[in-house]
Amino acid sequence: MNDFVLMQGNEAAARGAIAAGVRFFAGYPITPSSEIAEIMALELPKLGGTFIQMEDEIASMGAIIGASLTGVKSLTATSGPGFSLKQENIGYAIITETPCVIVNVQRGGPSTGLPTKTSQSDIMQARWGTHGDHPIIAIYPSTVRDVFHEIIRAVNLSEKFRIPVIFLMDETLGHMRESFSIPSQFVVGSREVTTVAPEKGIYHPYTPHENGTLPFANFGSGHRFHVTGLIHDESGFPVTNAPEVAANVLRRIHDKIYDYTSEIWLNKEFGITDAEYVLVACGSTARSAKDAMIAARKIGIKVGLFQPITIWPFPYQRLRELSCLDQVKVFIVPEMNMGQMVGEVARCTMQRTRLHPLNRYDGELITPEQILNLIKEVHHNETRY
């Protein structure tokens, strides 16, 4: 018998992370994510885990990387301004291939912005916030139930692929309360730890196995190695005058993600089979989009919804497939921002289909009516001309 609970989105993020084995949280208060820190402060000590409120967001990011290097699954949570502060250390986690999860409960930006209002204007920042060429995984659910499930998947992915995972939410999702049943069973994955015994051989922290996996050795386990944000060779030591090593490292960390997208992508599709108009929406906008789709169907317009849950890597392949279907004519992309996902949809669909954005950036949710009105208008133009 599953537990049926009523839970806030932020609470589901905290409890889901704990269920996934997270036992270290370092964070800093920021609206609308502070509840995650508060619940971690309450729950982690009971489980022998560590909660610490650091002096700023940068320190929080550093602390979760340090803890992860000792073998503890770690997580931090923030919103826009804090997410901006964390970027340098996120890049550090990427190049040192240290597992960790960063929750960003998006709010109106830029800068201090609209602290208590919703948006999804950090989609591109999640991809490119930190400098330099880098891969990233970002996940963005739309229901409280999915927050719980998806943060477990986020932790698992970060451990498996040894990469920080950005867990996006928005203020609406973070603060809403919904009921769902907590699964009695779910898959929890942990980083692969090296089987090389310290006496037996030298462990190189960045030498991948043939299948691409990169076994870990926790600090203190007996393998002593160097971790640095400088471009490094397989022993972890910095190399400046070896261009081929530098290029190889960048290629390898990208290939380790982009060669395995089938294990990372996750999309939800509603009413796609015969759809002529496909809504592409994520986060809380997907909730309105689903309602709009249902309303449109009732008046005879064949609308479907494509909801990416994994935002990065972006689901170019599946969207391209959809755009190749004979009956698909238009993609409509509602976003609570001035157009961040729409460019990605365009690049894989615009050769064959039309594209209409719908943008709202005033701190309010896009309503089903707004989306339905655009669908009607687009449908009118498609059939009249």
Place this chain on the structure above:
Amino acid sequence: MKQGIDYRKYLRLDKFPHIWCPGCGNGTVLKALIKAINGIGYKKNEVVVVSGIGCSSRATGYLDFNTLHTTHGRALPFATGVKLGNPNLKVIVVSGDGDATAIGGNHFMHSCRRNIDMTLIIINNSIYGMTGGQYSPATNFMEFGTTAPYGNIEQDSDICKIAVACGASYVARATTFHVALMEKFIREGLEHKGFSVIESIAQCPHHYGRKNKLGDGPAMIRHYRETSVMLSKAEKMTPDELDGKTVIGRFLKDDRPEYCDSYRKLMSRAQGLSK
């Protein structure tokens, strides 16, 4: 016959030659650190050395421990995560004056305040050496750096006084002339349960020395000898007499609640309440 220690045991010799200049004081501090660790008898596997960015922070690459070379100014938060992730590890942080007190100033203050059990060695050469000799918060008034071509118009602060004010429980200062003292302070800091700060004044002859006409490495070390005053003597001197002098010694050694201990007690409380 007294046997010296085998430094090679603690060094990643395959990563030599190191990048430091002839006459640099970093090596002297590194030696004091190794001697202190050797004297206590830590196992190499249980030691984690964390550094930021700068010439001082390159020390981690050359040391055969668990080493973590982080982002500029952020060594202390990473070290905090390591220590809390595995409190059995001995955590040592090596940082420079710019790394620890400019960009890292905030983390410096709060790590002192938390009194978490780790040892911070601030190698203070009064300059940003690695980037070519820009002035730092530790450069004196009217001294020169590449970004202070007309003279530095900022005052420097007393790093040890900041550490004491913020709550560190072991604070000491030595220079690369006072090698025995430096080793002693580092060892005391390592053995001390709480946040230990050892400010190690070290010469940068190539940048700071040249820009301020202080001579080569040995000349700068002799200068430390001339201008240093032991704390016990300094306490009896007037501010005028102390002008231009560097006070060295152990400023503070105090026993007070250490962060990991307090956290263990917090966990007991949390688990007691939940039963």
